[in-house]
Amino acid sequence: MTVSRPWRIGLRTVALAYLAALLFVPVGLVFWRTFEHGIGAVWDSITTPAAIHAFQLTLEVTAIAVPLNTLFGIVMAIALARGRWRGKGLVNALIDLPFAVSPIVIGLSLVLVYGLHGWLGPSLTKAGIQVIFSVPGIVLATIFVSLPFVVREVTPVLKEIGDEQEQAAATLGAGWWTTFRRVTLPSIRWGVAYGVVLSVARCIGEFGAVSVVSGKIAGETDTLTLLVEKRFSNFDLAGAYAASALLALIALATLLAMTLMNRRREEGDA
């Protein structure tokens, strides 16, 4: 539908005003406070050994969590949108659950399972595997919080485009992997892309759950978000904002990367 000009401008204004008040100004404030004391100070802030290590750890954890959840997301989205089986409603709700759980409870739940007195903790310790208060614990917590994104982004797209093309491919003799690779996957690229972008942003920004399970061991299990909190606690506000700005930049870089990769189908033309 082509919207008339006054309507178009009106909608645009309302949307941008809402975004401005809620998003642009607050985020702008973060960046402003970051660079208040000059770029040199910011650079120093984010190149301390602790900051570099936190940056590395954050990326490492994200690089593990996101691909796993993307795989899970695509598989489950196909099962949900294309499959015929009972219990879809429940599984759907369960997939959304990670968001409803407050980060403190996520931390608590992981301690209850993998901690010293937990369900699996003692056996894992005996086997020499340290999960909690170590990087694997952080990875588990991060996977937990970013689980639903790709599923949720891809499922509506799959439902929207329907399975005619897939059926057509099958008629022409394509096996399921070929169909998946050449018909399904390209049609959900934007869903996957946005899902990955959101997952990355969520992984790097997670604080509460990681705070409980990481043990906060300086130089080992301090992620960027934990570093932000630590700096706030030590009256290093400038440093805290610098680390936050770095997080924001990582998120922006991810989106940029995704947009570049999908450049060919920008506006949704068929």
Place this chain on the structure above:
Amino acid sequence: MIATSLTGRGTAGRAGDRPPVAARARRRVTARRPAGAALGLGLGTLWLSLIVLLPLSAVVAHAFAGGLGAFWDAVSSKQAVAALRFTVLVSLAAALINVVGGTLIAWVLVRDRFPGKRFVNALIDLPFALPTVVAGLVLLTLYGSRSPVGIDVAFTQAAVLLALLFVTLPFVIRSVQPVLIELDREMEEAALSLGARNMTIFRRIVLPNLAPAILSGAALAFARAVGEFGSIVLISGNIPFKTQVGSVYVFNLIESDAPTSAAAVSTVLLAVSLLVLLAIRGLGRWGARA
């Protein structure tokens, strides 16, 4: 629903349009895929169980560690009930506002053209990437007692809503965007050529197609709002019976060495979220069938 028959690309298909060959092919397709699909579903469910169900069931089990009586005491305390009620209400409000605002913004981002649009699009995900601590602090600075724009909502219920709107901003937008991009505009053009007005086209063609995505995003936004902690804890003041949300109350219980009560209240929060999520999805399915 009229939309179903007008939606050429839906799984419902066009009545009377399907040639016999395709029907046979369809049977063949479903016969060939089960093994792979079942395996995929199985693995997916296994992953879901390991990552989500296992830890959460530990919480539920712990909630009853003190017996049913202790569980009931913990969740029926006046403060728990007030916190739970406030949490659900304010999260629903946030989800609703997001439905309207988010769809609007997604529309503008996909269908409109203006300088800087790509930049705006990029910023949408920032509420996730920013640690909630920073988000809360910044919102407090902007809309608190030292507000440069003269809006002071710190320590009120409005402040909680504000924090929630911030952290749930991307959900509906990013949910609707990919669907809007894939939307087949032929239907809209057909309706337009038949003389339908924009409002009608939107209401009867576009919106029904977007509905699953909108609901999906709204469900996510609601779930996230219920669990939000970091950004609220600064700006809301956590005043019991007024602005204290469930997650903060649970935190206080843990810090006060009452982990069983904490687990109990968390279990109730989870149950409520699960119910609302099921309801939202149920609503979507009922609407699709009507």
Place this chain on the structure above:
Amino acid sequence: MIPHVRKTAAALLAFGALAAVAGCGGSSDTSGGSTNASASSGGRNAKTTLSLVAYSTPEVVYDQIIPDFQKTTAGSGVGFKTSYGASGDQSRAVDAGLRADVVTFSTEPDMTRLVRDGIVAADWNSGPNRGLVTTSVVAFVVRKGNPKHIHTWADLVRPGIKVLTPNPYSSGAARWNLLAAYGQASHAGKDPAAGLAYVKQLIAHVPVQDKSGRDALNDFTSGNGDVLLSYEYEATTAQRKGQSVDYVLPDDTIKINIDIATTKTAPPAAKAFLDYVLSQPAQQRFADWGYRPVNAAVLAANKSKFPNPPGLFTIEQLGGWRTVNRTLFDVERGAITKLEQSAGVSTAK
């Protein structure tokens, strides 16, 4: 298409590679960067590595003490892993399996939890220092110059005065503040009714109870409230870090005990470190930051910095932590809990 999938995978791998490739991590993150020698990097040639799990505020002090220790014969070659966080959270973490050799917390229950679960020996407080590493007192933190002339507990409840104090339920260490308020009004516990009456009055003057002491301090320095209840060393640390605050020691206040102990599984170097922390150079470091040393010689040398409040009382006089946690702060039945809850109904912003 495959190229698309490949590109996505490549980008993600690049992220991971970037993360893995850049050198090995550092640890201490002071802006001066002077303490890089401490922690993991020192551990490479170390014979032992000690894990220090501490509550959050003394990080700045240990950042100096640890390199000092590593320069002594007892400490040469000893690597350190440090972890700082809220006292209760840290204690619970050690309880749940966080590796620790030396632990220090700001409330005794955080230590006794570990004793109960067999991580710290039962005789942790039987030494000459009675398990303490430093002490402090509850103080009033005010704006520079004390414009509202706040000197006594009675001043806190003057009309219009806004007091900031953290939520005692989200921070166990924050209970010291209310214990001081309660203790001074109840004559060190002898008159509970009077104590509770004062606390009730006080809570009415508290617009918001932040999650932790540091949050409350940040809230205060951002311009909220007229006075903040906090510890003496919080105020001095803030001043040293450039915050423009002053502090007042009321005549009647409570003595805050900061505990320290080694764990049962700690290597011998842990005891050496503990001894060093209690020795003159380390205790002087604490004194420089505003913590009251337990080393008698150092305390005497710094007398001028740490005046003795005439009405100083201790938590033992109030019955000890177990009693106050049960009677005052119990989440269901505590007396102060009831006050807090009723305040939640009547206090509007």
